[in-house]
Amino acid sequence: MCVTNEEFYAFTLTTGRPWPAHWYAGWRGRSGRPFPKRLASQPVVNVSAEQAEAYCVWSRSRLPTWMEWERAAAGPSRQPYPWGSHWSADRCNSVESERGSIVAADGYSGGDSAEGVRQLCGNVAEPVIAPGGGYEWRGGSYRLRCELWGVAYAFRRAEADARASDVGFRIVTD
Numbered sequence: 001m002c003v004t005n006e007e008f009y010a011f012t013l014t015t016g017r018p019w020p021a022h023w024y025a026g027w028r029g030r031s032g033r034p035f036p037k038r039l040a041s042q043p044v045v046n047v048s049a050e051q052a053e054a055y056c057v058w059s060r061s062r063l064p065t066w067m068e069w070e071r072a073a074a075g076p077s078r079q080p081y082p083w084g085s086h087w088s089a090d091r092c093n094s095v096e097s098e099r100g101s102i103v104a105a106d107g108y109s110g111g112d113s114a115e116g117v118r119q120l121c122g123n124v125a126e127p128v129i130a131p132g133g134g135y136e137w138r139g140g141s142y143r144l145r146c147e148l149w150g151v152a153y154a155f156r157r158a159e160a161d162a163r164a165s166d167v168g169f170r171i172v173t174d
Contacts, residue, residue, distance in 0.1 A: 001118055002043035002105045002126065002168045003055060009033050011055050020046035022165070041104040043119075043168030048161045049127040049135040052169040061171035068172065069128045069138050072113055073120040082113035082120045087147045092122030094146035102142055102166070122146045124168035127158055134160075141166035 005023075012019050022045075023034035031037040047055075049063070056062045064072070073082050081087065089096040091111035093103050103123060112118050120139055130136040135158045140146045143166050158167075 002170045004041050004105050005035050005044045006040040008044035011058050015058055022046050042102050043105050043124045045165055045168050046163045048163050050160045056171055061173045063129055064172045065129045066131055072117045075114045083111050092146055093142045094122040096147050124166055126169050137167055
């Protein structure tokens with residue numbers, strides 16, 4: 001699953017690393033964290049690949065490679081969607097689902113891949129280690145038409161310091 005706001009907040013508390021720019025210190029008095037409590041289980045966004053890599057060092061994990069991500073998303077038969085070969089707006093958080101915002105990292109269980117990996121299509125895009133090094137964003141987001149792209153929306157090269165309001169990250173533990 002994607003790293004959540006709550007998990008990333010624990011990282012910032014422990015390491016002193018900066019928060020994502022959209023978090024607000026004023027919320028700490030109300031929720032004990034720099035975001036509303038209802039956002040705790042949502043994927044953290046506006047985090048660069050560099051920040052994600054720092055989180056990985058802290059959590060003894062790593063970002064997935066493009067091949068790992070693609071294998072998890074498309075399966076061995078190279079399906080166009082993590083759940084199979086037929087589109088369903090009920091299986092992911094994309095423009096077609098008409099939600100219009102990020103949902104919890106454990107939402108949309110009907111869109112799980114054959115291996116049980118959640119939200120590889122929609123909700124938030126994610127940086128992976130690109131072929132030849134560097135980073136690229138994969139998986140689309142709630143702001144994109146995932147029916148059109150499916151898991152093929154995977155080739156947006158990203159600078160290490162790039163951030164976006166619809167890009168989070170997931171980790172792999174070996």
